[in-house]
Amino acid sequence: MPQPAAVVSDVPAPAVPRWLLATRVAKAYVALTKPRIIELLLVTTLPAMVLAADGWPSLGLVAATLFGGYLSAGSANAFNCYIDRDIDALMKRTRNRPLVTGEVSERGALVFAWVLGVVSTAWFLVVIGSVLATVLSVLAILGYVVGYTLILKRRTAQNIVWGGIAGCMPALIGWAAVTDSLAWEPFLLFLIVFFWTPPHYWPLSMKFRKDYAHAEVPMLPVVAPTRRVAIEMIAYAVAMVVTSLVLVPVGGMTWVYLAAAAGAGVWFLNGCIQLYRRSQRGESKLREMRLFRESIVYLTVVFAAVLVDPFLPDALTVWG
Known part of the structure; x- marks a missing residue:
């Protein structure tokens, strides 16, 4: 007996409202800036500004500097997403990024990155009015895009060490935005973040070692034994603590x-020492992500203390 023909509905699929489409597109472009990473960068900017001013700078300057910093870091991150789209497609952790899923076109991402870079540079120069902060912002973008993404990331296991310099720049930029100069204090804040970056990022690289290996990115945990990685993390952590005390x-x-x-x-x-001991004992669970989260807590606590310090009584000063 012949089967009845399938009934094809003439009812069109409901149209997606334009505002909803626009919201989705906007979210995809915002995702290119990697907001969660920028949050950490801004955590170091504000305390540097407060320390430079020995109190609160004007709220207008604070808002303008943080906004300019977001634009600058967002530009660098958008360029990174464009350049590393082939790597992102191979890694489980990054395969949902907008350029991989097609939510943003390659041309759109590149134009977006350039626009953010140009606008951030003009913002620091015109609105904040500091040539030094403007130069530092441009150097931060170039350091992350050219130094880390184009040169170091795919070539050396020390990529995150020297490539991480770009992530240290907000401390210098925040100080320069207030004083239009530099001093030893912002350089020490810079070094705290510099020494913090390897023991912060390498635990994440340990967790996603297979991802990085599949994408042929030579992160240190991919090319070196866990014991060596842990030892280097301890060394950087010691340098970080010493710098914070200086x-x-x-x-x-x-x-x-x-x-x-x-x-x-x-x-x-x-x-870091406990991770080393677990690696020495050959334990399968190194608790890398726990250490990764603890690194964020550490940086937040130290820079929160920097933020609060100028408002405390002079009698509490260590070297009075």
Whole structure:
């Protein structure tokens, strides 16, 4: 017996509202800027500005600097997404990024990155009015896009060490936005972030070692034994803690900052040592992501202490 023909509905699919389409597109472009990474960058900018001003700078300057910093970092991250779209497509952690899913076209992403870069440069120059902050912002973009993404990332296991310099720049930019100059204090803040970056990022690389290996990105945990990675993490963590303590006499910091920096430093350093011990015992669960999250807590605590310090009584100053 012949089967009845399938009934084809003449009812068209409901149209997606334009506002909803526009929202989806906007979210995709915002995702290119990697907002979660920028949050960490801004965490270092504001305390540097407060320390430079020895109190609150004008709220207008703070807002303008943070906005300019978002544009600058967003430009660098958008360029990174464009350049690394082939790698992102191979890694489970990044395969949902807009350029991989097709939510944003390659041309659209490239234009977006350039626009953010040009606007951020003009913003620092015209609105904030600091040539030094403008130059530092441009150097941060070039450092991340050219230095890290184009040159280092696919060629050396030390990619995140030297490529991470771009992520240290917000401390210098924040200080320059307030004073239009530089001093030892912002360079020490710069170095804290520099030494923090490897023990922050390598645990993540350990967790996604197979992803990076599949994409042929030579992160240190991909090409070196876990024991060696852990030892290098401890070395960088020690340098980070020492640098944070050097800020005490140089910046005239209080006992509150000293306690926060020393306490958080010992706590995080212990986490690195525990990871080393677990690797020595051959444990399968190294708890890498726990250490990754702890690194974020550490940086937040130290820079929160920097933020609060100028408002504390002079009597609490360590070197009075």
